[in-house]
Amino acid sequence: MCGIIGILxxxxxxxxxxxxLRRLEYRGYDSTGVATLDDGHLERRRAEGKLKNLEVRLRAEPLSGDAGIGHTRWATHGKPTEYNAHPHATERVAVVHNGIIENFRTLRHGLEAKGAKFASDTDSEVVAHLVHSYLLMGYSPQEAVKASLPQLRGAFALVFLFKGYRDLLIGARRGSPLAVGYGDGETYLGSDAIALAPFAQGISYLEDGDWVVLSRQxxxxxxxxxxxxxxxxxxxGGASFVADKANYRHFMAKEICEQPDVVGRTLAHYVDMRTERVALPIKLPFDFSNVRRVTITACGTASYAGAIAKYWFERLAHIPVDVDIASEFRYREAPLRKGDLALFISQSGETADTLAALRYAKERGAHTVSVVNVPTSTIARESETVLPTLAGPEIGVASTKAFTCQLMALAALAVAAGTERGEISVSEERKLVSALIEVPRLMGAALASEPQIEKLARYVAKARDVLYLGRGTSYPLALEGALKLKEISYIHAEGYAAGELKHGPIALIDENMPVVVIAPFDGVFEKTVSNMQEVVARGGKIILITDAKGAAESAIEPVATVLLPDMAPTFAPIVYSVPxxxxxxHAAVIMGTDVDQPRNLAKSVTVE
Incomplete structure (x- = not known):
């Protein structure tokens, strides 16, 4: 999750x-850079590695100028080298960028055909050249940015600095967060309030799709x-609130909205955007072609991430997968063979039952891989291999962004397994990775459903019981949806495989029970429609979460339909997590519960 700062x-x-930039180091980075207007001319200093390297560079080659931008970069497109570090610049414009420009190849080829000379491997540099192309046509900086933004696909935060315009910064947000700071004759832009707090007397937050033109006044x-x-x-007066929660009422709301950004960051850690192929950050100490069985072990929400990953590994790599709740696995003396793969998922990396299961697997000679959000945790340290999720600190007890980052890491690993086992061709791998690259943008689009969902939550909050249904990868997501509702709103909810409806749960359905159906238009959609008809026939009230084709083909009249964008169904659970x-x-807010710290729950369960 890169960091941005801009100062007039x-x-x-x-x-x-x-x-x-030092205050943004917590976000993680591997190169840094700043650019200022020195006597009206753009001057840059960049450095590979930590911020201290940039400071050494600036002591040797100081920058003057009272307008500037800075960046801490976590490498996505291209290696973490100085020439790939931000800001990226042409003769007339410099830019810093968080996020992913999905269509950068197409834009780059078009700009190169017009004579643009690129100096990096990044997707970000294309933004500078695109804006520059409009400046060459006589557009003003504001007009050039306005013309460029609609051409960019993906999730991003951008800040621009222009040669000859010492009283101008332009920022834009789509998906990735960006805040505006106001001071005494000064203005600022930053990726979060932590960067702006020491300068700004007031802070506001751009909403998705906003762009801002700043002068000092x-x-x-x-x-x-x-x-x-x-x-x-x-x-x-609300500075401590601003620095922690931004303008959100709860940490959970903030963390839900951060997902396009942090899931994109996790994605970039596991795939090569240029070649559209999986590129795991480390070499695994085993070959998937020799793995006969995978055992996935976790607790709570992480176990549902594992359940979704089971579908991916079995479909894409044709490896048998067992998914276990850690508290059961550790005591049932599960048979593990030497050379099998044991996969452990934990946000904190300190979950007691999962750690015990890890130690059990190591004793039996299994290869151990942990998917964790805290790379210095005990589970990470004791695992043979660590796959970080890069979600950043998650404060809300109910996991949101950690869950979707786990899914992204697991999806990449499943694709890697399929490729290594020869079950996926290179062209199929590229198609799958291309679908993953679209996920952050699609999650941003899913967040746009929030006003509708807030209204639906008023209906759900009146219920004593709620049923969640799904098939395929939507089944574990139904379990996760029910868990989320239970743990923060205290409304009883259950998740079921839709095909199991007639085997018991259908007895509960009446006109007072909301039934949330998670049903992207996929290979099992028609079967799910049959289950929905069974619900409607018994007076149940369906809330359908689907896409446009699913809504058109459902042949029922739900209480409400939450429409999500069309997407590849394989990785739909990552996007469908958002609604x-x-x-x-919103149901919990209406119920008046403690959203971030629900009763009886802890963020990290470090005891049995």
Whole structure:
């Protein structure tokens, strides 16, 4: 999760750019850079590695200038080298970028055909050249950015600095967060309030699709429809709130909305965007072609991530997979053969039952791989191989972004397994990776359903019991949806495989029971429709989460349909996680519960 800072100051800004980047180090990075306007000309200093390397560079080659931008980069497209570090620049514009530009290849080829010379392997540099192309046509900086933004596909936060314009910064947000800071004759842009807190007297947050034109005295914000809008400015009195929760009411809401950004970051850690192939960050100490069975062990939400991954490994790699709850696995003396793969999933990396299961597997000679969010945790340290999820700190007890980052890491691993076993061709691998690359953007689109879901939550909050149904990979997601609702709203909920409806749960259905059906239009959609008809025939009230084709083909009249964008069904659970999280969140808010710290629960269960 890269870090961004931009400052229009009253004096030289390079020192403050570095200070802000230091506060963003927690996000993780592997190169850094700053650019300032020195006597109206763009000057850059960049360095591979940690921020101290950039500081050494600046001591040897200082930058003056009272307007500048800075960046900490986590490598996505291209290696973590100085020439791939941000800011990227042409003669007339410099840009820093968080996120992924999905269509950068197409844009780059078109710009190169017009004479653009690229100096990096990144997707980000294409933004600088695209804006530059409009400047060459006589557009003003504002006009050039306005013309460029609609051409960019993906999730991003962008900040631009222009040669000859010392009183101008332009920022834009789609998916990745971006905040505006206001000071005394100064203005700022940052990827979060932590970067801006020491400077700003007030902070506001761009909403998705917003872009802003800043001078030292004011900021003009326009929304996705190019209408001038006002965003609330939070006063310094709420500084501690701003620094932690931004403008969100709860950490959980913030963490739900961070998912396009952090899932994109996790994606970039596991795939090569240029070749559209899986590129695991480390070499595995085993060959998947020799693995006869995979055992996945986890607790709670992480176990549902494992259950979804079971479908992926079996479909894509044709490896038999067992999924176990860690508290059961550790005591049932499960037979493991030497050379089998044991996979452990934990947000904290400290879950007691999962750690005990890991130790059991090691004793029996299995290869151990952990998927964790804390790479220094005990489970990470004791595993043969660690696959980090890069979700960043997750404060809310109910897991959201850690879950979807786990899914992204597991999806990449399943594709790698299929390729290594010869079950997936190179062309099929590229098709699958291309679908994964679209996920952050699709998650951003799914977040747009929040106003509708907030209204639906008022209906759900009146219920005593809620049923969640799904087939295929949507079945574990139904289990996760029910868990989310239970743990934060305290409404009783159950998740079932839709085909199991007539084997018991159908007895519960009446006109008072909401039934949430998770049903992307996939190979089992018609079967799910049959189950929905069984619900409707008994007076059940269906909330259908599907896509446009699913809505058209469902042949029922649900209470509500939450429409998500069309997508490859294989990885739909990552995107469909968003509406089920939002439904649980808003139901809990309506119920007045402690959303971030629900009763009786702890973030990390380190005892039995």
């Amino acid at each position: 100051g009253q004096s030289a800004v390079s020192g403050r750019l570095i200070d802000a 004011r900021g003009v914000i326009r929304d996705a429809n190019d209408a001038v809008v006002t965003r609330e400015v939070l006063e310094p 089920i999280q939002l439904l649980a969140y």
